[in-house]
Amino acid sequence: MRFRTFAAVVLVAAVAGVGSYLSITTPQRMPGETWDGLGEPNLENGERVFWAGGCASCHAAPGATDENRLVLAGGAPLKSLYGTFYPPNISPDPAAGIGSWTLSEFGDAMVRGVGKKGEHLYPSFPYASYARMTPRDINDLYAYLKTLPESANVAPAHALSFPFNQRILLGGWKFLYLDDKPRVTLAKPDAKVEQGQYLVEGPGHCGECHTPRDALGGMKPDLWLAGAPNPEGGQGRVPNITPGEKGMRGWTESDIAYYLETGFTPDFDSVGGAMVAVQKNMARLPAADREAIAAYLKAIPAH
Structure with missing residues (x-):
């Protein structure tokens, strides 16, 4: 009888633990009002943010130069200790790229690492840094990206080993590391x-x-x-x-x-x-x- 009671307690604790983990680590979108009232996008600033963020470095086709760097077809492999990541197409193509994404979906990817379908994105996409960006800059960047050429290219899927190919684990990673606080505290910065x-x-x-x-x-x-x-x-x-x-x-x-x-x-x-x-x-x-x-x-x- 004591063993059954003990087993029941362990089972309840395990279920509660799994439930708590899933609750804490479920992909979390930004409040919808974050992206409201930002006004007309500033395309000049959007281009500035584009270069500051290095978007072309990862999302342009491998070996692209000059104006071809603005065709964000994706696919340049990013090798890592966990496997190989393939940056996606983020051109305005409505099927292969982000042409059908809303500002809120784009913003959630940028600052929360949440994809259009509500999935966790891998932090090979540096949303752990982009989390510090202002909604206005993200709005301007989103508008600028929509002015760039479309590409129908579909980037390969990530090639990751187990357990790194299990996106559910990214919820725990975000719980530990994703925030928008300054990286360092500076004394009286101008x-x-x-x-x-x-x-x-x-x-x-x-x-x-x-x-x-x-x-x-x-x-x-x-x-x-x-x-x-x-x-x-x-x-x-x-x-x-x-x-x-x-x-x-x-x-x-x-x-x-x-x-x-x-x-x-x-x-x-x-x-x-x-x-x-x-x-x-x-x-x-x-x-x-x-x-x-x-x-x-x-x-x-x-x-």
Whole structure:
């Protein structure tokens, strides 16, 4: 009798635990009113956000150059320790792309990692950073994307090993790591540094590559931008970009801004690797944005 009672208690606790997990980790959309009353989209700002967010770097076809980078057909493989991710088509095509998506569906994907069908999206799409973006910027970006060429390309499905191919687990990951709080607390930042913080921590998603991660794939907050292993698992290391001795202590704000504009370092070297595409995106931003990014990178904790 005691065993039956014990077994019943264990069963109830197990059911309650599963129920709590599912409740906590069910995909959560933003309140509908988040996307109301944003006014007429600013396409010029939408294009600015497009380049700041590096949309073309992942969603353009592999090897696309020049104007073809604006055809967001998807499909460029992103190799990782968990398998290979294939960024989807986000062109305005109504069937293969996001042409049939509403602003709220697009916004939920950007800041909550929730797809059109209500499914969890993998954080290879950097919504853990985009969560800091303003609704107005997302509205402007959404409108700008709708002006780009359509593509009927259907990107391959992700090729992930078990258990990483189980989307239900992403609910737990979001519970642990998804929020819209600042990555670092800065002492009395001015407007320029605050703008840089928004660009770096939000649309620029710099920490996705430059910050080391724990065993579950979450960023280590105490090592923000302190450098990290190659995210594709190969040789090489993503550099430390803090103002510390192992980072960019010898770089001035002007050096950083110039590097983002031209790709040249203070010692006359040039940008290489995956940073080439990032630098080309940064070069499309207004000079004030690059200067704000530089100011922020000099203001964060050194490592």
